[in-house]
Amino acid sequence: MIETKEKVLRFKIKRQNDLDAPSYWEEFHVPYRPNMNVISALMEIQRNPVNVNGEAVRAVVWDYNCLEEVCGACSMRINGKVRQACSALVDKLEQPITLEPMSTFPVEKDLVVNRERMFEDLKKIKGWIPIDGTYALDAGPNISSSEQQEAYKYSTCMTCGCCLEACPNVNSKSPFIGPQAMGQTKYFNMHPTGALKKEERMEVVIGDEGIANCGNSQNCVQVCPKEIPLTTALAELNQSANKYALTSWFRK
Amino acid sequence: MKAAIANAPQSKSSKKFLYARLHSLAGILPLGLFMAEHFYTNSMAMFGAEKYNEQIALLQSLPFLIGIEIVFIAIPLLFHAIYGLYLSFISNHNTASYKYTRNLTFFFQRISGVIIFVFVIYHVWSFRLSTAMTGTEVNYHLVSEHLQNPIIFAFYVAGIIATAYHLCNGLSTALITWGITIGKTSQKIALQVSMILFALMSALGVATLFSFI
Structure with a gap:
């Protein structure tokens, strides 16, 4: 340089x-x-x-x-x-x-x-592990160390907004909630207790603001300061969204 | 039980996901297959006018031809083109700041789509609609006459290269859309393979054009 x-x-x-x-x-x-x-x-x-x-x-x-x-x-x-x-x-x-x-x-x-929209999006995708209830929910299932390693990458997301800024499809003309929320959806879905809210998250993924807005420009993964494999999360979500949309349609 | 029902995911009325998936499917299954057939059939011109006319006559003798054309070409093409045009205008392109390979292929996918939109309207009018109306026979001679004009020839070169690119790059992104190539490496290799395919398809298409003059 x-x-x-x-x-x-x-x-x-x-x-x-x-x-x-x-x-x-x-x-x-x-x-x-x-x-x-x-x-x-x-x-x-x-x-x-x-x-x-x-x-x-x-x-x-x-x-x-x-x-x-x-x-x-x-x-x-x-x-x-x-x-x-x-x-x-x-x-x-x-x-x-x-x-x-x-x-x-x-x-x-x-x-x-003002980065508030990202925090609103985390609420939409229910970006948490549901452990509150009227009774103790126990320790929950074990997670293998390889799964922990994979989840760790997504846990480093700091809601900085770089991926949304670089994404050509996150803009005022598009309702896309963006790569950050998609990455976090994968993160919370892969947790055995977090998966209790998987269907609710998948509804957002196949919704108006969801993954259909992704155009695979893959800028998100390039600019992410934490090197989170966002495009892998997006591809995996594509797969589960296709399955989810198809099975929920056949269940109608 | 009541609480469980209230908490059950509410299906949103959005059709966007369905349209996006149909858009991808239409691009590959009917249109991608048709493009492979179309490039192959036209390349017969490299073996002379007689061979070419034979192929055209064979296709035109297919039973239910109009039905096949409408169901497997016209409808998917119109849907893919109109929805794709909408998609190309809702992106804010930023290749000036982010010159990453995928961002460039993403940008060219939209540019090529717009070129193809104009090209296909002209192409279908010239060799399918206007000829059907006037009852003109489509053969080697007609295409050859058409391509004598250097401006039209250049337009065809652009149209063929844009189509080859749009299909091949589209194949590599469809592998992501359908959740097949998930990791970084498989996505990269898929893109490299699709670019080789693009080079081969463009070469075949342009060579075909030259065999008409």
């Missing part, structure tokens, strides 16, 4: 003052320090919010939390591609570094987006 010899980093940031306000681009110069990531550069802008024209402006706001790519808060488009700002090292980025908010989600301010 490009060696950073310059003492100054150039940033081009897409900003927005409010929820429905128009967006605009603003450029900043940030003094370079070794091993900087996009978050530490944004912190530098926060400390000294002066743009390239020397004007003091409102500090750029963004979301972040864990700084180690496990919380999913700092997703944004960096040089056009969606990823986590915390794991984006400036030494590996071409300059000027452009930062944009994810466009699939409502932009609240600058780089801050």
